[in-house]
Amino acid sequence: MELFTARVCPYAHRTRLALLEKGVPFEHIEEDLRNKSERFMKASPYGKVPALVHNGQTLYESLIINEYLDETFPEPPLMPADPALRARARIWIHYFDTYFNADFYAVIQNKDAAKDEELKAKINERFLVAEQQGFGELSGEGPYWLGSKVSLVDLAWYPYFERLPAWAHYRNFKIPDNCPKIAAWAEAMAGRASVQEAANDPAYYIEGYARYAA
Numbered sequence: 001m002e003l004f005t006a007r008v009c010p011y012a013h014r015t016r017l018a019l020l021e022k023g024v025p026f027e028h029i030e031e032d033l034r035n036k037s038e039r040f041m042k043a044s045p046y047g048k049v050p051a052l053v054h055n056g057q058t059l060y061e062s063l064i065i066n067e068y069l070d071e072t073f074p075e076p077p078l079m080p081a082d083p084a085l086r087a088r089a090r091i092w093i094h095y096f097d098t099y100f101n102a103d104f105y106a107v108i109q110n111k112d113a114a115k116d117e118e119l120k121a122k123i124n125e126r127f128l129v130a131e132q133q134g135f136g137e138l139s140g141e142g143p144y145w146l147g148s149k150v151s152l153v154d155l156a157w158y159p160y161f162e163r164l165p166a167w168a169h170y171r172n173f174k175i176p177d178n179c180p181k182i183a184a185w186a187e188a189m190a191g192r193a194s195v196q197e198a199a200n201d202p203a204y205y206i207e208g209y210a211r212y213a214a
């Protein structure tokens with residue numbers, strides 16, 4: 001098992017977390033995305049991390065790799081057994097990639113201070129939907145998206161939350177006060193062994209996102 005990854009990349013971060021949660025040994029190949037290796041370009045048709053090579057097959061796209069890992073290494077399961085619940089889990093992963101992510105990055109990439117409030121209001125609304133309809137309906141006593149067990153939904157979302165110190169530093173943005181379930185979830189995730197093993201310091205992200213924010 002070879003994983004082409006880049007420390008800075010939240011998508012690759014998702015896959016590292018899945019491999020660590022599964023306890024699957026893998027070779028970690030750190031790519032310099034500004035100077036991609038020939039080996040990586042051969043393995044990854046999109047030239048993007050993450051890319052996984054397993055049993056002679058190359059797989060790419062973080063969410064697809066994570067589903068593959070869950071199906072190939074069933075223990076511990078990272079998706080619910082019930083098809084309806086599995087579909088709900090995918091809806092919240094889709095919500096993140098289709099709506100939340102763009103509005104989240106819009107805040108740190110915005111250079112026009114006059115638009116700051118409007119952009120923050122938009123992402124705050126996205127947070128509230130996740131808090132009330134996502135966590136509110138699925139999480140029960142928590143602390144994870146689907147309750148007491150970590151799932152692919154948690155792994156799809158969490159890498160962005162580890163990067164929040166950069167949003168706080170450059171845009172004074174944090175998890176909205178009306179989203180206590182999300183705040184408690186982020187804290188629970190930060191305590192997991194997989195998350196700690198793959199974690200970077202806040203200072204790393206603050207430096208890494210300087211280009212986005214400047």
Ligand SMILES: N[C@@H](CCC(=O)N[C@@H](CS)C(=O)NCC(=O)O)C(=O)O
Pocket residue numbers: 006008009010011012033047048049050060061062063
């Ligand atoms: N949809 C892809 C996105 C992967 C992606 O955008 N990776 C970025 C780094 S965060 C990358 O490798 N960029 C290199 C490039 O586009 O040249 C996934 O979920 O895996």
